[in-house]
Amino acid sequence: xxxxxxxxxxxxxxxxxxxxxxxxxxxxxxxxxxxxxxxxxxxxxxxxxxxxxxxxxxxxxxxxxxxxxxxxxxxxxxxxxxxxxxxxxxxxxxxxxxxxxxxxxxxxxxxxxxxxxxxxxxxxxxxxxxxxxxxxxxxxxxxxxxxxxxxxxxxxxxxxxxxxxxxxxxxxxxxxxxxxxxxxxxxxxxxxxxxxxxxxxxxxxxxxxxxxxxxxxxxxxxxxxxxxxxxxxxxxxxxxxxxxxxxxxxxxxxxxxxxxxxxxxxxxxxxxxxxxxxxxxxxxxxxxxxxxxxxxxxxxxxxxxxxxxxxxxxxxxxxxxxxxxxxxxxxxxxxxxxxxxxxxxxxxxxxxxxxxxxxxxxxxxxxxxxxxxxxxxxxxxxxxxxxx
Amino acid sequence: xxxxxxxxxxxxxxxxxxxxxxxxxxxxxxxxxxxxxxxxxxxxxxxxxxxxxxxxxxxxxxxxxxxxxxxxxxxxxxxxxxxxxxxxxxxxxxxxxxxxxxxxxxxxxxxxxxxxxxxxxxxxxxxxxxxxxxxxxxxxxxxxxxxxxxxxxxxxxxxxxxxxxxxxxxxxxxxxxxxxxxxxxxxxxxxxxxxxxxxxxxxxxxxxxxxxxxxxxxxxxxxx
Ligand SMILES: Nc1ncnc2c1ncn2[C@@H]1O[C@H](COP(=O)(O)OP(=O)(O)OP(=O)(O)O)[C@@H](O)[C@H]1O
Ligand SMILES: [Mg+2]
Numbered sequence: 026x027x028x029x030x031x032x033x034x035x036x037x038x039x040x041x042x043x044x045x046x047x048x049x050x051x052x053x054x055x056x057x058x059x060x061x062x063x064x065x066x067x068x069x070x071x072x073x074x075x076x077x078x079x080x081x082x083x084x085x086x087x088x089x090x091x092x093x094x095x096x097x098x099x100x101x102x103x104x105x106x107x108x109x110x111x112x113x114x115x116x117x118x119x120x121x122x123x124x125x126x127x128x129x130x131x132x133x134x135x136x137x138x139x140x141x142x143x144x145x146x147x148x149x150x151x152x153x154x155x156x157x158x159x160x161x162x163x164x165x166x167x168x169x170x171x172x173x174x175x176x177x178x179x180x181x182x183x184x185x186x187x188x189x190x191x192x193x194x195x196x197x198x199x200x201x202x203x204x205x206x207x208x209x210x211x212x213x214x215x216x217x218x219x220x221x222x223x224x225x226x227x228x229x230x231x232x233x234x235x236x237x238x239x240x241x242x243x244x245x246x247x248x249x250x251x252x253x254x255x256x257x258x259x260x261x262x263x264x265x266x267x268x269x270x271x272x273x274x275x276x277x278x279x280x281x282x283x284x285x286x287x288x289x290x291x292x293x294x295x296x297x298x299x300x301x302x303x304x305x306x307x308x309x310x311x312x313x314x315x316x317x318x319x320x321x322x323x324x325x326x327x328x329x330x331x332x333x334x335x336x337x338x339x340x341x342x343x344x345x346x347x348x349x350x351x352x353x354x355x356x357x358x359x360x361x362x363x364x365x366x367x368x369x370x371x372x373x374x375x376x377x378x379x380x381x382x383x384x385x386x387x388x389x390x391x392x393x394x395x396x397x398x399x400x401x402x403x404x405x406x407x408x409x410x411x412x413x
Numbered sequence: 414x415x416x417x418x419x420x421x422x423x424x425x426x427x428x429x430x431x432x433x434x435x436x437x438x439x440x441x442x443x444x445x446x447x448x449x450x451x452x453x454x455x456x457x458x459x460x461x462x463x464x465x466x467x468x469x470x471x472x473x474x475x476x477x478x479x480x481x482x483x484x485x486x487x488x489x490x491x492x493x494x495x496x497x498x499x500x501x502x503x504x505x506x507x508x509x510x511x512x513x514x515x516x517x518x519x520x521x522x523x524x525x526x527x528x529x530x531x532x533x534x535x536x537x538x539x540x541x542x543x544x545x546x547x548x549x550x551x552x553x554x555x556x557x558x559x560x561x562x563x564x565x566x567x568x569x570x571x572x573x574x575x576x577x578x579x580x581x582x583x584x585x586x587x588x589x590x591x592x593x594x595x596x597x598x599x600x601x602x603x604x605x606x607x608x609x610x611x612x613x614x615x616x617x618x619x620x621x622x623x624x625x626x627x628x629x630x631x632x633x634x635x636x637x
């Protein structure tokens with residue numbers, strides 16, 4: 026036997042300024058909470074989609090990133106001899122021995138240096154990443170000091186635009202093309218010819234080997250074969266897993282920090298909600314007495330005020346989420362401290378974040394509304410009626 | 414006529430610090446079914462206290478209050494709430510309407526505690542509003558109505574669950590003479606035509622005249 030919801034909602038509308046201000050405070054907290062989670066989700070989505078499902082990355086055992094890894098030419102030959110490597114239509118085996126180094130470039134926005142991943146790839150390496158598409162200029166010619174840059178590099182760094190020359194590895198490199206990697210981690214990379222890169226950086230070995238499995242179901246068998254070979258000190262991961270693992274540390278750092286900040290902010294919002302609800306109870310004391318006289322129980326009064334506080338939270342939650350949803354249009358670039366390389370990614374609003382944000386908002390309403398609602402429910406009818 | 418209300422040995426004390434303040438002292442009273450009683454007395458004599466006890470929104474310190482054979486002082490909070498929703502209609506001096514609800518919504522409110530369907534509720538509310546002559550004001554908010562109109566909405570609300578007993582605490586206390594007469598006329602009709610038992614607290618001798626019986630309260634005791 027509940028107080029009608031229309032009565033509860035109309036009271037919020039009747040005090041629209043207070044309602045808006047209180048819900049606004051909660052909206053702000055939800056906005057922070059949601060955008061932070063969106064940041065972590067965006068980072069993860071970007072890195073996960075960097076990998077292809079049936080590609081395998083081989084790196085030196087114990088290294089998390091390609092930059093830390095090193096694979097000698099001898100070991101590379103052993104990997105290359107695997108029979109499980111897919112073959113393209115033109116007979117090319119889809120395996121790419123790559124070199125990955127970090128160079129420092131000035132950011133366009135601040136002029137401060139940022140680490141950029143430079144990858145030496147082979148023709149097969151391009152085949153292995155079908156999501157990478159040239160959007161300007163042309164592909165580098167093998168055997169030359171030509172490079173192509175990812176979209177996020179072209180837009181985010183100075184001197185990395187088409188026809189610019191970049192100096193690294195004691196050479197001048199000409200930017201001959203720009204590619205779009207479909208919002209994956211490759212958007213934040215510079216690519217050139219693998220052999221040229223090895224020469225320029227005076228490397229004897231490769232950083233990583235990427236290949237495509239002829240039969241994706243053979244991954245476990247291939248992994249066991251490679252990792253148990255006494256000549257090899259390497260580990261093999263599905264490319265998707267490899268990149269997902271790279272998002273772990275930064276994503277959880279963002280999540281923990283953001284959630285912590287949101288919880289601290291939420292104390293303010295909860296106090297705001299409590300003050301608003303206390304005022305609501307105080308100004309409606311006679312109404313509470315009347316409701317009780319008419320036969321509404323203490324529990325109905327408690328539920329009515331809790332519902333009012335929950336609605337307040339819901340309004341704040343929705344407003345905060347709407348504001349946060351606009352952040353999806355924003356791309357940011359920061360250093361992934363697992364790889365030490367810049368990575369560009371967008372805020373991603375997922376259903377899980379929507380649910381978590383609304384739950385957070387409702388939680389704030391519930392906590393803020395509890396004591397005022399309990400006070401309303403505890404009142405004696407005659408005392409409440411006398412407040413008229 | 415059978416008595417609807419039987420009060421025996423009723424006392425009500427308030428505690429202020431360690432001081433006991435007697436408000437009602439060993440009071441006995443019977444009200445017959447269908448009777449219209451006016452309760453008068455000086456300010457602070459305990460009229461509202463007595464009315465609140467009869468209406469089941471306050472608990473006596475001692476004594477019994479039987480209404481329709483039920484000892485309401487023995488009921489729990491929840492039982493009493495249910496009992497009130499079925500048996501008592503309230504009319505207050507300051508109307509006590511919900512400001513955010515329309516006249517219709519206010520009259521419908523007690524029916525939210527019943528199992529009546531929406532169309533059944535609508536039918537009843539429309540009938541009650543017609544009875545108090547406010548059909549054309551159904552969708553108005555209380556602050557769009559005059560005091561007399563608001564009190565008529567409150568009377569419709571008091572009637573809506575068809576209770577046997579209607580309690581009114583100074584129902585004309587905030588109204589001018591002409592409007593007060595209208596409200597008293599309406600209460601008279603509820604008693605006459607619908608057979609409601611009415612207990613009304615009033616300071617106004619003219620209002621008291623419209624009742625069948627006059628009960629005087631003086632310092633917590635009845636004087637004939
Ligand atoms: N909660 C309370 N605590 C202490 N004293 C109370 C309380 N409620 C009422 N009283 C006292 O009980 C006495 C009777 O109060 P009551 O409201 O019943 O008087 P009344 O006859 O209705 O007066 P009025 O005509 O002014 O409305 C008063 O002296 C009042 O101060
Ligand atoms: Mg009184």
